[in-house]
Every structure is written in C-alpha cells, then in structure tokens.
Amino acid sequence: MMKPLTTKEKILETARQLFWTRGYSNVSVRDITGAAGVDAALVSRYFGGKQGLFEATLAVIPQWPALQAEPEHVIEEAVASFSHPFDRDCEEANPFTMLLANIIDPEMGDKIRDLVQTALAEPLAEKLGGDKRHDHAAMVLSTLFGMALMRKNFRLHALKDLDTEEIRARNNHLVQSALKF
Amino acid sequence: MMKPLTTKEKILETARQLFWTRGYSNVSVRDITGAAGVDAALVSRYFGGKQGLFEATLAVIPQWPALQAEPEHVIEEAVASFSHPFDRDCEEANPFTMLLANIIDPEMGDKIRDLVQTALAEPLAEKLGGDKRHDHAAMVLSTLFGMALMRKNFRLHALKDLDTEEIRARNNHLVQSALKF
DNA sequence: AGAAAATGTCAACACTTGTTGACTTAACGG
DNA sequence: CCGTTAAGTCAACAAGTGTTGACATTTTCT
Numbered sequence: 001m002m003k004p005l006t007t008k009e010k011i012l013e014t015a016r017q018l019f020w021t022r023g024y025s026n027v028s029v030r031d032i033t034g035a036a037g038v039d040a041a042l043v044s045r046y047f048g049g050k051q052g053l054f055e056a057t058l059a060v061i062p063q064w065p066a067l068q069a070e071p072e073h074v075i076e077e078a079v080a081s082f083s084h085p086f087d088r089d090c091e092e093a094n095p096f097t098m099l100l101a102n103i104i105d106p107e108m109g110d111k112i113r114d115l116v117q118t119a120l121a122e123p124l125a126e127k128l129g130g131d132k133r134h135d136h137a138a139m140v141l142s143t144l145f146g147m148a149l150m151r152k153n154f155r156l157h158a159l160k161d162l163d164t165e166e167i168r169a170r171n172n173h174l175v176q177s178a179l180k181f
Numbered sequence: 182m183m184k185p186l187t188t189k190e191k192i193l194e195t196a197r198q199l200f201w202t203r204g205y206s207n208v209s210v211r212d213i214t215g216a217a218g219v220d221a222a223l224v225s226r227y228f229g230g231k232q233g234l235f236e237a238t239l240a241v242i243p244q245w246p247a248l249q250a251e252p253e254h255v256i257e258e259a260v261a262s263f264s265h266p267f268d269r270d271c272e273e274a275n276p277f278t279m280l281l282a283n284i285i286d287p288e289m290g291d292k293i294r295d296l297v298q299t300a301l302a303e304p305l306a307e308k309l310g311g312d313k314r315h316d317h318a319a320m321v322l323s324t325l326f327g328m329a330l331m332r333k334n335f336r337l338h339a340l341k342d343l344d345t346e347e348i349r350a351r352n353n354h355l356v357q358s359a360l361k362f
Numbered sequence: 363a364g365a366a367a368a369t370g371t372c373a374a375c376a377c378t379t380g381t382t383g384a385c386t387t388a389a390c391g392g
Numbered sequence: 393c394c395g396t397t398a399a400g401t402c403a404a405c406a407a408g409t410g411t412t413g414a415c416a417t418t419t420t421c422t
Contacts, residue, residue, distance in 0.1 A: 049380070
C-alpha cells in the first residue's frame with residue numbers, strides 16, 4: 001500500500017534515473033518531465049532549475065553501506081557492493097554508475113570529484129587505518145571502479161557472462177593484492 | 182620548418198583536442214571552429230558534419246604502442262603507457278583519455294565500446310596468449326583504466342603527486358596479480 | 363589571359379535547450 | 393459561501409545547436 005507519488009517526487013525519481021545513467025548534460029529537462037508525464041515548467045518552479053534538480057538527486061545518495069560495516073568487514077562489503085550483475089544492458093541507477101556517468105561533465109564534474117573524495121576515498125581510508133590508509137583506499141577504489149568500468153561502460157565480452165560469485169572472487173583477488181602494496 | 186596547417190588540418194587537430202578531452206556531445210561545432218579560427222560551415226563541408234568530424238579524429242588514433250612489442254614485453258609496455266603523469270589538471274588528448282571521456286555519450290557510446298573491444302581487448306588477449314587470455318586481457322585493462330580513472334578523472338588526492346616511477350610500480354604490482362588469477 | 367575548380371564567408375534555416383510569466387484549476391480555511 | 397493559497401497548464405522567450413545554400417575570393421590548369 002504505497003502512497004502515490006506527488007508530482008515533485010515523480011520528477012525527482014525520474015531525474016535520478018536519467019541523470020545517474022546518462023549523465024547530467026545528456027539529459028534535458030524535457031526528457032525528464034516527458035518521462036514523468038508532467039509539465040516542464042515545474043522543474044524550475046520546484047527545484048529552481050535543472051541544476052537544482054540534479055543536486056537534489058545527489059542529496060538522496062544513500063551512504064555507501066560498506067562504510068557502515070565493522071573495520072574488519074569493510075573490504076568484503078566493499079567488494080560485494082561492486083560485484084552484483086549489471087542489469088543486462090539496461091540502465092541501472094546506482095551511485096557508482098552515477099559517478100562514472102558524470103566524471104567529465106562540463107558543469108558538474110567538480111561536484112562529482114568532490115563527492116568521490118569526501119564520500120568515498122576519505123571515509124574508506126579512515127576505516128582501513130594504517131600509515132598508508134590513503135594510498136590503500138585509492139588503490140581499492142581504483143580496482144573496484146576499474147572492473148565496474150570494464151563491465152558496465154566498456155562492456156567487455158570477457159566479463160559479460162560472469163555471475164556475482166565469479167566477479168566477487170576476482171574483485172577480492174585484486175583488492176587483496178592492492179592492499180599488500 | 183613545419184609546413185603551416187591547412188584549414189582542414191586545423192579543424193581536425195582542434196576537434197581531436199576538444200572531443201578527446203571533453204567528450205563528443207560536450208563540444209559544439211562552434212567551439213571547435215572558434216578555437217581554430219575558421220568558419221563553422223567548413224565542418225559540414227569538409228567532414229560531412231559533426232559526426233563525421235568526430236569519426237575522422239578516431240581514424241588517426243595511433244596504434245597502442247604496447248601492442249607492437251614482443252609478447253614478453255607487452256605487459257611492461259602496457260603498464261608504462263598508463264604511467265606517465267597527466268598534465269597538471271590541464272587537458273591532455275590521448276586515446277585513453279578519449280575513451281574515458283566518451284563512454285556514456287548518447288550518440289557515440291557504441292562506437293567507443295566497439296573500439297575498446299576490437300582495438301584494445303582482443304589484440305591484447307592474443308599477445309598474452311594462454312587459455313585465459315581474454316580474461317587476463319580484461320583484467321589488465323581493468324587495472325590500468327582503474328588507476329587512470331582515479332588519477333585523471335576523479336583526481337584522488339592520494340595519487341596526485343606520485344611520479345612516473347611510483348605509478349609504474351603500482352600499476353605493475355596490480356597487473357601482475359591480475360595475471361595470477 | 364580566361365575558364366574551372368577549389369576555398370572560404372555570410373546569413374539564415376529549423377530545431378532544441380532552460381527558463382519565465384500569465385493563466386486556469388483545485389484545495390483549504392473561515 | 394467566498395477568498396486565499398497552492399498546484400498545474402500553456403505559450404513564448406532568448407540563447408545555442410547543426411546544417412545548408414548563395415555568394416565572394418583565391419588558386420590552379422590550359
């Protein structure tokens with residue numbers, strides 16, 4: 001028994017779906033409002049414009065669950081969160097996909113970079129601990145995002161049909177050796 | 182004593198610089214012709230339009246030099262080619278940057294994915310050899326692009342000030358363990 | 363020199379973009 | 393019931409997009 005979405009919520013949800021998969025500047029206000037079945041003027045009215053709408057989608061980014069885990073389980077949780085299959089060539093709107101989709105955006109690139117630094121790299125480093133925690137965090141993220149990039153964006157044939165367990169095993173193998181550096 | 186560039190060459194060179202760093206749909210025809218100091222109409226005249234101009238820039242992609250090396254040196258050459266420093270926050274137009282800048286482009290994404298598969302993954306797999314050559318190629322590319330992504334696009338602080346040798350050492354460490362899988 | 367072809371210029375087109383203001387309609391409170 | 397506020401619709405704007413055709417200029421060839 002879900003309460004039906006308000007118009008404002010419909011816009012925000014559709015915007016999240018489109019912005020996070022196609023990237024900020026590849027999505028027009030009319031793309032969003034068209035898909036949501038509402039008037040285009042409401043974006044400026046409710047969110048102060050396209051830019052405000054995008055930032056509103058960022059505000060509801062769930063915390064990376066891996067960062068909530070006990071320090072000794074952070075790695076396995078992080079690996080797990082990058083190991084589920086991507087919907088078969090269809091678009092899935094998760095925070096990591098969003099980061100990959102907006103890295104070079106001319107208007108939002110800086111905001112995205114800041115988000116990676118403050119919401120992923122720094123908390124992960126503190127969880128990992130140790131003298132080289134910042135280096136380790138960077139290399140763990142590098143490993144996980146590298147595999148995500150190959151699977152989701154470049155869609156390499158060799159990685160296409162691997163199931164969750166196989167991906168998790170490979171991610172774990174790579175991450176463990178990154179931590180041994 | 183360089184022969185001065187023809188107008189057509191000026192357009193192509195400027196287009197390569199801009200397309201490869203900002204991505205196809207983040208660059209307008211007038212951006213290019215403005216920077217090149219020529220008339221905007223010449224793009225359609227010489228290259229058949231914006232799309233044709235972009236594809237012309239892809240045609241001059243140099244072969245990945247690592248793929249020309251002897252099989253026993255392929256890995257070290259590949260690692261080396263991903264280890265030089267990125268120009269300090271200024272845009273460098275190399276083929277790998279281009280691939281990262283265009284992965285989610287709504288018009289060119291398919292072409293980029295195809296390029297990665299046929300120009301990088303498959304030749305690399307053949308050079309590596311062995312039963313798991315396709316898996317190994319995918320994981321090597323994953324490792325190298327992962328680090329490139331963290332350095333060039335996300336600009337993680339922890340990786341910012343590392344010199345070529347340090348990056349090469351880390352890339353090599355990760356790639357070697359990827360091959361041990 | 364004169365014809366022909368290449369080269370470059372200019373203005374305009376049809377279209378999409380984000381945003382705004384005026385308008386109509388619905389909901390709520392007294 | 394009426395007045396006020398919220399919610400949503402509509403048409404239009406100014407700016408930017410890729411592309412085109414007509415024109416002017418220069419170069420090339422005979």
